[in-house]
Amino acid sequence: MSVLLEATLRSVQISLITAMVSGLLGVVLAWLVSRTEFTSRKTVASLLSVPYALPPYLLGMAWVVLGNPTVGILRAFLPSNGAYGTLGICFVLSSVAFAFPYLELRAGFDRLDSSLEEAARISGASPVKVFRDISLPLLWPALVNGMCLAFLYALASFGVPAILGLPVRQFVLTTLIYSQLKLGGQAGLIEGFKISLLLLTIAACALGFSHYLTSLKNRLGASISGARSSRPSRIQLGRLAPLVMSVTWLWILLTLVLPWIALTLSALAPIAGSYSPSTFTLRNLSYVLNLADFHEALVNSAVLSVSVASLVVLLGFCLGFLSVRKKKPWASRLIRFFGIPFATPGTVLAFFIIFIFSTLARLGFNADYPLLLMAIAYTLKYAAVGANSLETAYTQIHPSLEEAARISGARTVKLLSTIWAPLLKQSMKAAWLLAFLPLATELTMSVLLTGPGSATLGTVLFQLQEYADQPSAAALAWMLLTLALVIGLMTRKKEIY
Amino acid sequence: MKFKLFSAVVLGLASLVLATGCNNKKELWIYTSLYKEVIAEMEPLLKAAIPEAEIKWFQGGSENVAGKVNAELAGGKTKADLILTSDPFWYQELKQSGKLLAYDSAATKDVPSELKDPDHAFVTVRIPLMVMAYHSESLQPDQLPKSWKDLTLPRFNKKLSMGSPLESGTSFTAVALLSRLLGWDYFKDLRKQDLVAAGGNSSVITRIETREKILGVVLLENILKAQAKGSPVKAIYPEDGSIPVPSPIAIMKSTQNPEVAKKIVDWFFSEAAQRAIVKGGMYSPLDKIESPVNAKPWAEVKRQMLPWNSKILAELFSSRDQIKTQFSEIIAH
Structure with a gap:
């Protein structure tokens, strides 16, 4: 079998498995957190949104330590390849990508009028039946959209398949493009370009398919009224509680706690692989903390990720409105279009941006500020996150609310501020986090677009890994992971219920 | 909500533009794969040696530096004035497409001829x-x-x-x-x-x-x-x-300040610069500079080393x- 065919099949396989696993996990976990009651529910809820904050390559790094086929602590529980290979890639990607359907569905559950579910329950339907016949159809767009995002995410991911796939010679399309570009020469460039087009085609098919699936249910007339009458009454899990809890905690243990421990130990180790407590040192941490680049990166990453995430949400808010409520076909086409840069590997996107701006520079329009280029690249890449989830959210608001307001004399601005903004708050928050968190540590594009004075956290981590040593890189990775945990736990306090 | 978002975006973008700032002094960029520690050591020395220009460093892996310059060149213009990475083949490529400025520096007269490009487009400044x-x-x-x-x-x-x-x-x-x-x-x-x-x-x-x-x-x-x-x-x-891995230094033909760039090349062959390189664990192309600490002396290494010269490079x-x-x-x- 040719390398290209093999890589294509593997890419599709990995993306499909990741989307399926993410969808399943997202549904189950979002339902558990939103509709049932068990001890430590709130902690679980906030911990589950944390993995998304992590660049998946951090988890990849941690899993190389944990699941190394020769020396990893967990190697006994894993197949002969350890964490390397397709299964490992799917697992690590799913442990991050499940957050797409999870967050979408949680926002959906919040908008869902729980009196519908209660009515069914009072009429004698079992929780499973209530979920299947009431909640799921209403949450369908959110689920499809979340799974589609997970699919595209896996398809465009580069770091994880590079860390876990290349050592065992398993290529996916993104790593194949990278290796073709690295082969250099005209032939490699053309070949890389061809594979990029193939990747885009697959992404476009996925987007089209998800659009079709969403519209399918829309025709059935499913929508959610914004009138959230009361807090939902939660189901007591009873006998199942211990089982559900242990499975949920095992998942958190595997995707969060163990990687965190692995990175902690690596950060404390004086040299890679020596984990005896007597030799532990803070040298790596203090080295990173005193690095001038680290200080610079902290400021740059904060400014970039906050402003781009806000821009993306604002854009989604406006475009969603224009597409769903004003029925502007160009707006909905633009939203579909954003799927293209989202599904494009960062490497390719960054290359095009450099190319365009160098051409502009040649024409006398000099805008070659690395931070600006990064802001543009980030915005293009993550516009889909804001636009897709807000468009979905708009479709879930029943037009009756808007009509009532309109009849009462409200104008567009009034509608935006009194109806949509409050109802969409949860979705906007979710979309903002979905854009902000990965941007804070973005690597693939930044590494190509960076210049002097514009280091970001991702590029510094990459530098450390390439030029310093694994313990220093692990020290920074550990800091980022810990920070993400703190952010995750802080957002929990803001939840009302 | 919307207004807050909007102002956050405006503030963010404004600070982006401000952060890039402006400066009137002659500005030269060195794109390099040298280690951060080596650059940190060189920076104050170079500043003292060439006070008339503001010298900026862009550091990345060899492949990333090459990728950045190639992409910039594809668009027609690179910001780099000097390049200093560890992939000799890339310099051969740049030379053949006429992107490098030939400079036969007097400071490199002690560098063995097999470590120099015969047309002086680039010269080995360090040997990993x-x-x-x-x-x-x-x-x-x-x-x-x-x-x-x-x-x-x-x-x-x-x-x-x-x-x-x-x-x-x-x-x-x-x-x-x-x-x-x-x-x-x-x-x-x-x-x-x-x-x-x-x-x-x-x-x-x-x-x-x-x-x-x-x-x-x-x-x-x-x-x-x-x-x-x-x-x-x-x-x-x-x-x-x-x-x-003879790693060259070269001046880009597109540089606006060729005279300053040449002075920088000369400086890289000064004892201070070469010592900083050796401190980073690489050998110097100049025999008079000692070998890195804890490494085999250069004289011995040379006796058991795969051959290298411009013909092999071209081949x-x-x-x-x-x-x-x-x-x-x-x-x-």
Whole structure:
């Protein structure tokens, strides 16, 4: 079998498995957190949104330590390849990508009028039946959209398949493009370009398919009224509680706690692989903390990720409105279009941006500020996150609310501020986090677009890994992971219920 | 809500533009793959030596620097005035497409001729060395490989790793020179040994330290740096020849300040600059500069080193794509 065919099949396989696993996990976990009651529910809820904050390559790094086929602590529980290979890639990607359907569905559950579910329950339907016949159809767009995002995410991911796939010679399309570009020469460039087009085609098919699936249910007339009458009454899990809890905690243990421990130990180790407590040192941490680049990166990453995430949400808010409520076909086409840069590997996107701006520079329009280029690249890449989830959210608001307001004399601005903004708050928050968190540590594009004075956290981590040593890189990775945990736990306090 | 968002965006973008700032002094960019520590050491010295210009550094891996410059050139214009990376083949390519400014510096008269481009488009400013490395607690002294050839012995099966020649310029040079010395059958044998070729040089060190793969093909400077931190990684200088990676410096033809750029080239061959390079674990092309601490003296290394000159460079350059493809086909797939 040719390398290209093999890589294509593997890419599709990995993306499909990741989307399926993410969808399943997202549904189950979002339902558990939103509709049932068990001890430590709130902690679980906030911990589950944390993995998304992590660049998946951090988890990849941690899993190389944990699941190394020769020396990893967990190697006994894993197949002969350890964490390397397709299964490992799917697992690590799913442990991050499940957050797409999870967050979408949680926002959906919040908008869902729980009196519908209660009515069914009072009429004698079992929780499973209530979920299947009431909640799921209403949450369908959110689920499809979340799974589609997970699919595209896996398809465009580069770091994880590079860390876990290349050592065992398993290529996916993104790593194949990278290796073709690295082969250099005209032939490699053309070949890389061809594979990029193939990747885009697959992404476009996925987007089209998800659009079709969403519209399918829309025709059935499913929508959610914004009138959230009361807090939902939660189901007591009873006998199942211990089982559900242990499975949920095992998942958190595997995707969060163990990687965190692995990175902690690596950060404390004086040299890679020596984990005896007597030799532990803070040298790596203090080295990173005193690095001038680290200080610079902290400021740059904060400014970039906050402003781009806000821009993306604002854009989604406006475009969603224009597409769903004003029925502007160009707006909905633009939203579909954003799927293209989202599904494009960062490497390719960054290359095009450099190319365009160098051409502009040649024409006398000099805008070659690395931070600006990064802001543009980030915005293009993550516009889909804001636009897709807000468009979905708009479709879930029943037009009756808007009509009532309109009849009462409200104008567009009034509608935006009194109806949509409050109802969409949860979705906007979710979309903002979905854009902000990965941007804070973005690597693939930044590494190509960076210049002097514009280091970001991702590029510094990459530098450390390439030029310093694994313990220093692990020290920074550990800091980022810990920070993400703190952010995750802080957002929990803001939840009302 | 919307207004808050909007103002956040405006503030963010405004600070982006402000952060880029402006300056009137002559500005020169050095794009390099030198280590941060080496740059930190050089920066104040260079500033003192050339006060009339504001010299800025862009640092990244060789491949990333090349990628950035190539992309900038594809658009017509690069910001780099000088380039200083470890992939000699890239300089050959830039020279052939007329992107480099020829400069025969008097400061380089002691650099051996085989380390200079005959047309003075570029000149070797430092010599990283590719050797073998091993985990000293996992391999007994009598079990060590003595030569590149020994790596194909059955007892090293599943124990080998190296950087990917597609990702790291130094690994490419190693593959190019080894294939020239031992032929492609050598790599077919290494494939049978399940050689892992992924990442850059520090990945190789990490794999040795964690004992994932206890033997590796790696840069001497990475070994020395690891040792300074107490790592059990040790170097083997193979009998059939260590691999030099002569790393050039060159001036881009598009520079606005060729005179200052030439002064910078001269400065890089000063004793202070060369010492900073040696401190980073690389050899100097100038015989009078001492060798790195804890490394084999240059005079000895030279006696067991694979040959290098501009003819070999040109020959390997013309088959560069072929070497990469061949390697990918044998090792990577």
